[in-house]
Amino acid sequence: xxxxxxxxxxxxxxxxxxxxxxxxxxxxxxxxxxxxxxxxxxxxxxxxxxxxxxxxxxxxxxxxxxxxxxxxxxxxxxxxxxxxxxxxxxxxxxxxxxxxxxxxxxxxxxxxxxxxxxxxxxxxxxxxxxxxxxxxxxxxxxxxxxxxxxxxxxxxxxxxxxxxxxxxxxxxxxxxxxxxxxxxxxxxxxxxxxxxxxxxxxxxxxxxxxxxxxxxxxxxxxxxxxxxxxxxxxxxxxxxxxxxxxxxxxxxxxxxxxxxxxxxxxxxxxxxxxxxxxxxxxxxxxxxxxxxxxxxxxxxxxxxxxxxxxxxxxxxxxxxxxxxxxxxxxxxxxxxxxxxxxxxxxxxxxxxxxxxxxxxxxxxxxxxxxxxxxxxxxxxxxxxxxxxxxxxxxxxxxxxxxxxxxxxxxxxxxxxxxxxxxxxxxxxxxxxxxxx
Amino acid sequence: xxxxxxxxxxxxxxxxxxxxxxxxxxxxxxxxxxxxxxxxxxxxxxxxxxxxxxxxxxxxxxxxxxxxxxxxxxxxxxxxxxxxxxxxxxxxxxxxxxxxxxxxxxxxxxxxxxxxxxxxxxxxxxxxxxxxxxxxxxxxxxxxxxxxxxxxxxxxxxxxxxxxxxxxxxxxxxxxxxxxxxxxxxxxxxxxxxxxxxxxxxxxxxxxxxxxxxxxxxxxxxxxxxxxxxxxxxxxxxxxxxxxxxxxxxxxxxxxxxxxxxxxxxxxxxxxxxxxxxxxxxxxxxxxxxxxxxxxxxxxxxxxxxxxxxxxxxxxxxxxxxxxxxxxxxxxxxxxxxxxxxxxxxxxxxxxxxxxxxxxxxxxxxxxxxxxxxxxxxxxxxxxxxxxxxxxxxxxxxxxxxxxxxxxxxxxxxxxxxxxxxxxxxxxxxxxxxxxxxxxxxxxxxxxxxxxxxx
Numbered sequence: 001x002x003x004x005x006x007x008x009x010x011x012x013x014x015x016x017x018x019x020x021x022x023x024x025x026x027x028x029x030x031x032x033x034x035x036x037x038x039x040x041x042x043x044x045x046x047x048x049x050x051x052x053x054x055x056x057x058x059x060x061x062x063x064x065x066x067x068x069x070x071x072x073x074x075x076x077x078x079x080x081x082x083x084x085x086x087x088x089x090x091x092x093x094x095x096x097x098x099x100x101x102x103x104x105x106x107x108x109x110x111x112x113x114x115x116x117x118x119x120x121x122x123x124x125x126x127x128x129x130x131x132x133x134x135x136x137x138x139x140x141x142x143x144x145x146x147x148x149x150x151x152x153x154x155x156x157x158x159x160x161x162x163x164x165x166x167x168x169x170x171x172x173x174x175x176x177x178x179x180x181x182x183x184x185x186x187x188x189x190x191x192x193x194x195x196x197x198x199x200x201x202x203x204x205x206x207x208x209x210x211x212x213x214x215x216x217x218x219x220x221x222x223x224x225x226x227x228x229x230x231x232x233x234x235x236x237x238x239x240x241x242x243x244x245x246x247x248x249x250x251x252x253x254x255x256x257x258x259x260x261x262x263x264x265x266x267x268x269x270x271x272x273x274x275x276x277x278x279x280x281x282x283x284x285x286x287x288x289x290x291x292x293x294x295x296x297x298x299x300x301x302x303x304x305x306x307x308x309x310x311x312x313x314x315x316x317x318x319x320x321x322x323x324x325x326x327x328x329x330x331x332x333x334x335x336x337x338x339x340x341x342x343x344x345x346x347x348x349x350x351x352x353x354x355x356x357x358x359x360x361x362x363x364x365x366x367x368x369x370x371x372x373x374x375x376x377x378x379x380x381x382x383x384x385x386x387x388x389x390x391x392x393x394x395x396x397x398x399x400x401x402x403x404x405x406x407x408x409x410x411x412x413x414x415x416x417x418x419x420x421x422x423x424x425x426x427x428x429x430x431x432x433x434x435x436x
Numbered sequence: 437x438x439x440x441x442x443x444x445x446x447x448x449x450x451x452x453x454x455x456x457x458x459x460x461x462x463x464x465x466x467x468x469x470x471x472x473x474x475x476x477x478x479x480x481x482x483x484x485x486x487x488x489x490x491x492x493x494x495x496x497x498x499x500x501x502x503x504x505x506x507x508x509x510x511x512x513x514x515x516x517x518x519x520x521x522x523x524x525x526x527x528x529x530x531x532x533x534x535x536x537x538x539x540x541x542x543x544x545x546x547x548x549x550x551x552x553x554x555x556x557x558x559x560x561x562x563x564x565x566x567x568x569x570x571x572x573x574x575x576x577x578x579x580x581x582x583x584x585x586x587x588x589x590x591x592x593x594x595x596x597x598x599x600x601x602x603x604x605x606x607x608x609x610x611x612x613x614x615x616x617x618x619x620x621x622x623x624x625x626x627x628x629x630x631x632x633x634x635x636x637x638x639x640x641x642x643x644x645x646x647x648x649x650x651x652x653x654x655x656x657x658x659x660x661x662x663x664x665x666x667x668x669x670x671x672x673x674x675x676x677x678x679x680x681x682x683x684x685x686x687x688x689x690x691x692x693x694x695x696x697x698x699x700x701x702x703x704x705x706x707x708x709x710x711x712x713x714x715x716x717x718x719x720x721x722x723x724x725x726x727x728x729x730x731x732x733x734x735x736x737x738x739x740x741x742x743x744x745x746x747x748x749x750x751x752x753x754x755x756x757x758x759x760x761x762x763x764x765x766x767x768x769x770x771x772x773x774x775x776x777x778x779x780x781x782x783x784x785x786x787x788x789x790x791x792x793x794x795x796x797x798x799x800x801x802x803x804x805x806x807x808x809x810x811x812x813x814x815x816x817x818x819x820x821x822x823x824x825x826x827x828x829x830x831x832x833x834x835x836x837x838x839x840x841x842x843x844x845x846x847x848x849x850x851x852x853x854x855x856x857x858x859x860x861x862x863x864x865x866x867x868x869x870x871x872x873x874x875x876x877x878x879x880x881x882x883x884x885x886x887x888x889x890x891x
Contacts, residue, residue: 100810296524309580371531378480
């Protein structure tokens with residue numbers, strides 16, 4: 001039993017990501033393959049982390065085939081070739097485990113990719129990187145594996161459709177992106193339609209080196225990192241460069257209620273709000289700390305939880321994406337009091353939009369974001385996340401170094417104006433699952 | 437081949453890190469009984485600061501379940517000199533993160549802070565070890581938050597509900613039968629006096645362990661601990677009566693209804709836990725068995741039941757050898773579409789039987805050994821993970837000095853030992869089986885027919 005859900009903590013710190021202290025020296029180059037590479041040498045531990053991301057997230061799903069992006073990354077290790085040998089999923093899994101390495105895949109709205117952690121002793125490192133290269137460059141998407149994984153995906157979708165939290169999250173995405181791929185989630189029907197050819201086509205079209213960002217941190221030299229980046233990207237398919245995604249249109253204000261027998265109402269309030277490269281990123285980050293991002297000290301937490309005991313978890317965040325990612329306030333509360341809780345949240349938001357943070361709140365927010373920077377960079381795993389973020393969204397190499405200065409420069413007026421531009425009452429959508 | 441080179445690597449590491457590792461972590465017990473363990477890690481200018489109390493839900497009594505966790509919440513409500521919520525404001529102002537967690541075996545509090553904030557963290561944490569202010573008004577608000585937490589984590593989560601009810605069936609006398617968050621009725625009837633009694637009984641330096649990992653000098657840290665925590669008075673702790681579960685004499689089965697689409701199955705056998713790091717053998721063999729079944733991507737359960745036979749949507753094996761209470765070996769999972777919980781139960785039993793009959797291969801053992809060695813290196817990337825490991829080893833009575841020793845002992849397990857524990861401990865006489873019986877949502881709109889069978 002944690003005092004606050006750790007998952008939510010992660011969300012708050014990860015989505016509105018605030019980096020750490022200067023002193024992380026990022027080296028950047030373009031590999032001969034065309035991949036963009038971001039590297040930090042870290043010689044403390046005999047290990048290496050490599051993350052490869054592609055512009056291959058769910059926003060690129062072909063029309064009617066939601067689920068292709070995540071199935072593609074999920075099935076990269078369903079079969080692959082090393083030298084002339086075709087390896088099936090069991091052989092790939094066994095080889096990987098025998099090196100002591102960990103390989104995982106992920107897909108969000110914008111990007112999809114693989115993350116490898118390996119020891120740097122030569123036999124293990126070489127074998128692990130060879131496997132990473134093979135699954136990225138020669139995936140076979142074996143038919144029988146695809147059939148099984150489609151069935152599992154459909155089961156998972158059906159199961160999620162019984163859970164109040166999943167129902168609310170899905171309906172919220174659909175409602176704030178009524179006519180954009182960001183709002184389309186995989187369905188039983190869309191998964192059922194997907195074929196092996198769809199995965200191959202998607203992989204060929206989206207897993208090219210020119211769409212790739214390689215992040216590397218660990219106990220290797222620059223020369224070794226260059227060789228590694230080239231090795232894992234040189235045999236990727238020839239994909240077209242990134243195409244612009246369709247423009248996000250804003251939803252009309254509405255309230256959506258969905259029935260569920262749960263004891264708590266699950267509530268989301270929000271709208272599309274922020275691109276990762278928007279100049280208002282910093283004022284919104286600082287402002288949101290006061291509104292609902294700053295753990296136990298935010299206004300939402302103080303008023304909704306600490307003063308009234310309405311909820312265990314309440315938060316607000318911006319989740320910037322390549323295009324306008326969501327601003328969202330979320331909470332769960334006993335269903336009988338959902339109406340009062342929503343009224344309170346709306347009042348708090350309206351008040352914040354009108355007046356912004358006080359000078360004391362602004363100072364506290366900056367203090368936490370600036371002084372907490374070291375904590376966001378105190379492991380290879382965390383730094384890898386920043387390398388990947390900086391690379392994928394084209395943020396300046398000095399992003400981490402500039403961060404304190406950018407935060408310090410934010411004024412209360414900038415926060416008010418930025419919120420007014422990005423969070424508009426006439427576009428706010430409210431989704432209530434299991435309300436009375 | 438791989439194994440050899442890995443072991444070579446480990447030797448190399450021990451050599452190159454020997455100066456740092458020789459005495460690290462450092463340990464000291466203050467005059468008031470507080471144990472202090474410091475692990476220096478100078479990679480980044482940050483620190484994890486944790487205090488663990490050897491008091492968790494297993495120390496509660498019937499009618500007051502959940503009080504350990506409620507007190508954890510109340511610890512943020514102020515002291516004689518600090519207002520409610522002020523603790524969190526101070527941590528935030530110093531750039532830190534903080535939280536706390538309660539289990540059956542412990543309650544723990546932590547902050548992750550820039551290293552210059554450490555002295556203030558120690559002063560604050562020492563303050564609330566002795567000077568907590570508990571009043572009816574703050575309690576009345578916070579107990580509502582805890583009830584919302586229970587609704588969120590348990591009441592509206594069918595699998596969590598199943599595990600709560602399953603523990604209540606598997607254990608008749610042992611306190612693990614009570615949920616950590618507490619029964620709702622107990623929460624509704626709890627008063628601030630329950631929390632105050634709990635605090636007075638258990639929150640003492642001689643019932644706590646301080647763990648600090650990060651960019652600190654251990655000698656300076658010990659001095660600081662003396663100036664802060666050292667001022668808190670030792671107190672007489674209540675006598676602990678070791679709880680023992682009466683022997684189970686036959687299989688127990690239960691069924692739980694809840695809104696869900698897929699059924700879910702959990703099977704728990706009562707098995708031994710680790711008591712003597714040097715003499716015990718079976719707990720290590722059980723750890724190895726769990727890893728062979730579900731320790732990695734190529735392990736048996738997922739390979740055979742999810743991928744090969746397609747009987748399971750998901751499947752897990754779990755065993756924790758180091759705890760204060762009694763240990764269980766748990767297998768659980770969801771049947772794949774078109775398969776039943778009976779199919780899954782039979783398949784899980786067949787996996788155990790196979791090991792009982794045929795044992796495990798040397799390759800399987802070697803794989804776990806490789807992963808264990810790699811894991812020891814990977815874990816050092818996270819200060820939080822290292823602090824958690826030290827704290828829980830201390831609370832469970834194992835001691836941080838034995839952490840790597842236990843891993844060495846697991847690596848030394850033989851295939852025969854794994855087969856032997858599989859034969860000895862998986863009889864129906866100590867087994868509890870719980871099944872989630874999925875109920876359709878009453879008000880849900882009709883759904884289009886899906887691929888696959890319905891049931």
